[in-house]
Amino acid sequence: MLDYLVATYGKPVVAIIDGIVMGGGAGLSLQRTFRIVTENTVFAMPETAIGHFTDVGSSYFLSRLPGFFGEYLGLTGTKIRGAEMVECGLANHFMLSKDVRLLETALDEVTSSDTKTISEIISKFMHKPNVKQHGAFSRLEIINKCFSRTTVEEILSSLESEAETRAEKWILEAINWMKSACPTSLKISLRSIREGRTQGLEQCLIQEFTVGSHIARRTVSDDFYEGTRAMLLDKDRNPKWDPSKLELVTDEIVDRYFSKADEDYMESLQLPTRSNLVDTMRPKL
Structure with a gap:
């Protein structure tokens, strides 16, 4: 509910992320009009490591990243x-982090909500x-090749095939994460992100709430x-994990x-009627 209210707030919201932003923090900050980061910022969605899934609106904002980069982030932590x-x-x-206080002071003096x-x-x-050329996003071509596959099993198999010809660190780390993460969580997360591509934020949050309710209530596992x-x-x-393997x-x-x-x-998540929802994410490429 809070993620939705902030995302649809009538006034512009400025999120200044000067440190770790993971899970719930990402849900609160990454669907704002202004999303400011610094050299100290570290983002991840590591939920599959604890048997949970990528929620808090991530099926919305991850699905709108270029290519299949969102699937990569969601499945590998x-x-x-x-x-x-x-x-x-x-x-x-x-x-730069050293200028955050100066920006906050400048924003405190604003009397207008004009964007x-x-x-x-x-x-x-x-x-x-300063974008590092060896960062994961620079490998988007390979990420698209692997994470565009239909199933988690096919994604993992594709990564392992890539590792045979190019033992790059990020590929090996992705494989190791997926092999240790909760198999069910991986499959839930992939489906959630894939379906999020055609859903609005409201639909994404309602569906994530349903999945999260089943997880919290132990209705399945x-x-x-x-x-x-x-x-x-x-x-x-x-x-x-139960089931212990992806194929199960x-x-x-x-x-x-x-x-x-x-x-x-x-009960299903009941969101209020709002008229200020704007897609602040970049379109899918």
Whole structure:
């Protein structure tokens, strides 16, 4: 609800991301009119490591990144820095961390909600990002080749084939993540992002709420609780996923997460009528 209210707020919202932005923080900040990052910014969606899935509106903002970069980020938990966020479209402004307080002071003095006025103020503090040529986004051609596949199994197999001819670090890291992540979470996340390509933010949030409700209520599996135990509480980093392998996660299992629950206590997300929703993300390329 909060993600939706902020995204559809009548006045321009400026998100200044000067550090780690993952999961819920990404949902609050990456659907704003102004998304400002710095050299300290680190973004990732690592939910599949704990048996959860890419939610908080990520089926909306990840699906709108160029090519299949959103699927790559959602399925591999990859961390990218502020400069690369601007390059791929997750953010639209880059500034130096040392100037954040100055920008905040300048914005505090604004008496208008005019987008152009705010944009002019922000532009005074902008800095040209130093994009690393070996970053993941520079490998978009390979990412598109692998992550455009229909199933998670096919994506993983394609990555392994690439690794045989080019043992690049980012490919090996993607393979290792996907092999250790929750199999069901990977399949839920892929379906969520793929369907998000044709949905508006409201539809994405409602569907993510349905999936999240099933996960929280354990109506299908205990994976989220097992993942939380293994990765965050006991920290043995040895979760026992059920099902344990990708090939054991059937379409019927995934369908259950996306279906409306029969239980009376699981209601659908009810969002208020809003007229200010603007697609602030770059169009899919």
